[in-house]
Amino acid sequence: MTERFRALVVRKSDGDIMNVSVQELGLSDLPEGSVTIRVAYSSLNYKDALACAPNGGIVKSYPFIPGIDLSGIVMTSHDPRFTAGQPVLVTGYELGVTHFGGLSEIIRVPGDWVVPVPESLSLREAMVFGTAGFTAALAVERLEQHGIRPDDGPVLVTGASGGVGSISVAMLAKLGYEVTAASGKSQLADTLRNLGAAHVVSRQGWQPERPRALDKQRWAAVIDVCGGDILAAALASTRYGGAVAAAGLTAGGQLPTSVYPFILRGIALYGIDSVYASAAHRTRLWSRMADEWKFIAQDNEWIHEISLQDVPEYTARMLEGQTWGRALVHVAAED
CATH class of the missing domain: 3.40.50.720 (NAD(P)-binding Rossmann-like Domain)
Structure with missing residues (x-):
């Protein structure tokens, strides 16, 4: 596969100067993983803002793709639990910390990190929660x-x-x-x-x-x-x-x-640690969110939808305490 895609890439020079920009990559640039996902949405969290900062203490090696969560569609899977075309989400584990994260149009992750999106949630709603x-x-x-x-x-x-x-x-x-x-x-x-x-x-x-x-x-x-x-x-x-x-x-x-x-x-x-919660715990709570609390993801008053290009400016404001609500990143070039 020679497909090219866009991703938010963080680079750091010897002088601790950060460069955070949208760049074009190929599948060979991605880390190993059994499930390849075409990302639709990600969201911005405080940890993502730290990953884009010179002294954030999150990223250990560069270049790097941040983004600690994502929702999207499985492109290919070597894990029998997931099939091409399946809506899935990923949060936690090493995503966006030591493993390339969700601020990328395509990502590859271990199957153990992947959670099926509940049928009653859209990909967008899943990442409003994130x-x-x-x-x-x-x-x-x-x-x-x-x-x-x-x-x-x-x-x-x-x-x-x-x-x-x-x-x-x-x-x-x-x-x-x-x-x-x-x-x-x-x-x-x-x-x-x-x-x-x-x-x-x-x-x-x-x-x-x-x-x-x-x-x-x-x-x-x-x-x-x-x-x-x-x-x-x-x-x-x-x-x-x-x-x-x-x-x-x-x-x-x-x-x-x-x-x-x-x-x-x-x-x-x-x-409260959401990073290493068990797969069973994740599945159960995501089902509860899709059932009892779905209305939260449908209230657009406090949701700010932005693009990949908007992320550097938004994370800078987040570190300064100038943001509020949920920042939803529409990653896909097209739905």
Whole structure:
């Protein structure tokens, strides 16, 4: 096969100067894998923005194609679980980290990474959810497993204007939880309420002026995508026996807290990892998204569809905290 295709390629010079641009490649440029996919959509996540940055700490070797998720159609498969023409998606594993990612019109991956797209979801809808949606679903499920119920009290979602946060708000609201959405972007209050938030607060509106080991008990549970001081404040203000699901680090990887929330209030801190979830877990949660939460992927108010050429500028703004909602990348040259 001599087919040529376009991909977003990241190159780095000895002087740490990054070049991120759309280039033409051939199939021989792709890494090994048992399933070759013609990509329709990808999405942009914070990890993708880091992959396009000089000191992002994500990419180890160059040139590289970023993109930690994709949806598309199988072109060829040496894995008996998948056939040509089948709609599939890929999130997590090493995609877009050490293995060429989804910001490419054609990609080749191991069969163990591939998940069939549920019949009721389009390729576009699958990537409106993407890694962010799958991560949000994992976090919501973890709170349910802890025993948090809608009548237990309000649930805080931090970083609510981002991908994981906004989808978490909508998922929790659909399940009947009273959701407080915390965001630094006050202009998005109406959007967050339309997604289901009962209350929208600023960072200053719920965090104390000075960090406290224990604060007033406010939240039955929390989904946090920020880390750092924000996660510490969330832990300090979670009610006795509550749970906090940590799913991101946009505010930093450090956690300046103490043992007090854990030993005096019995709070549980759950780490949410979407990268290495089992195939069975993925299939089950994607089916749930396609069933209970499909409406989220059909609400275009918070979805920004862009092209491959738009990605460098968008990821730069993402690192500066100037983006919100979901960035859906229409990768295919034609549908």
